[in-house]
Amino acid sequence: MNRIIMTLAATDSASEWDARYLLAISHLNFDHELHLICLPGAVESCHWKDKQWQALALYDLAGCHHINTAPPIDSTPIDWKMARLLLSENQPTLHLCHWQNMDHLRYWVPLIADHDVLLVFGQLDCSTINQIQLQYPGLLFHVVNTSQHPHIKPNEAQHINHQQWAKLIRQHQVVLTWN
Amino acid sequence: MSLSLDSHGHLANKTEWNKTWACDMAKADGIELSKSHWQLIAAVQLLFDETGDTPPMRLLIKQLRMRLDSSIDSRFLYRLFPDNPVRQASKYAGLPKPKHCM
Structure with missing residues (x-):
């Protein structure tokens, strides 16, 4: 199974958020093991609706992690060091x-x-x-x-x-x- | 019954949806809606309410297996909606074109 880590950042534009959501759904559609990492400020600047977060959880998102603010689904608090470990x-x-x-x-x-x-x-x-x-x-x-x-x-x-x-x-x- | 459609041919306002409209739209595409069609349409409407969109095919099948019948597969869906099961089910369910559909 492909393991995919997707970073969500405060630097993303609205269209990048849209693209990332479609990409996330596409990964889940093909049974990829998808993990999200919400970097600082990502949740605050997020353009996803709560239902879109719920959709990712419903469609078997493998894991969600956040630095600072938590998204509206089950998510594990991590620090930069842990984020780096998850990524590489x-x-x-x-x-x-x-x-x-x-x-x-x-x-x-x-x-x-x-x-x-x-x-x-x-x-x-x-x-x-x-x-x-x-x-x-x-x-x-x-x-x-x-x-x-x-x-x-x-x-x-x-x-x-x-x-x-x-x-x-x-x-x-x-x-x-x-x- | 004539209701306004969006640029993709889907119902512009999903609150106006009704079964007669769905039957007419399906009939215009050569489809007579059966019990199986209605089950699928209802499931898609429920999923849309929960997630804000209709999921792509494989995710939809997974959900339908959990919610309706574990034997549902893509062949079953294509027999019901030969052109594009996700797109057509969404259309007759009064929902917008799924975002992932080109």
């Missing part, structure tokens, strides 16, 4: 972040453990890269593409090309895409 069973994890802003990064950073790698893709400038380095000096991260250098320059410290990106995915058993 403590294997080195590649975190994929489609760049939004520093707040988004700060929200997800607690899931990064030692020996994990963060890969940021999207539009971010050099000052932002410096900011990340200053705030998280021990963080091993790579950047694909920037607004200043739309053509990838693999010689720059954090910059990698798409082949290196694919290699990183192959090297990691667990890849977590941030919502």
Whole structure:
């Protein structure tokens, strides 16, 4: 049986909540073992109706876990460390972040453990890269593409090309895409 | 009996649903509603009330097995509603097009 862990985050938009619900139902429809992890603020910003939560419970959701606020179904309180354990069973994890802003990064950073790698893709400038380095000096991260250098320059410290990106995915058993 | 439909051909206001309307809609699609059809329609209406939508096929079958008859399978449902059991049962039950249906 496929084991699926779905993270629900405060950073999700209304349409992402809709998409996640349909995806959750689809997993359950195909007998996948689905677990939900509600990250901080997720329940407060949730666009699912109570009936949709009830539907997931009715259709044999394998487990629900929450950090801080509980959803309106049976759910186990956990902390970031436990969330990370559920997601990756403590294997080195590649975190994929489609760049939004520093707040988004700060929200997800607690899931990064030692020996994990963060890969940021999207539009971010050099000052932002410096900011990340200053705030998280021990963080091993790579950047694909920037607004200043739309053509990838693999010689720059954090910059990698798409082949290196694919290699990183192959090297990691667990890849977590941030919502 | 003419009630307003949404853009997908489903009843616009489910509180207006009645059995005569359902029979007429099914007849227009070449289906004569039997006792089995009505059992399924009632089960789908109940599930919609509980969950806010009609579930996809495999989840629906699981629920029908628990609620109606453990022998229900997809062939049974396709015999009743040959085009698309989930979609057609929802339609005659006066419910919107299920969200997962394309």
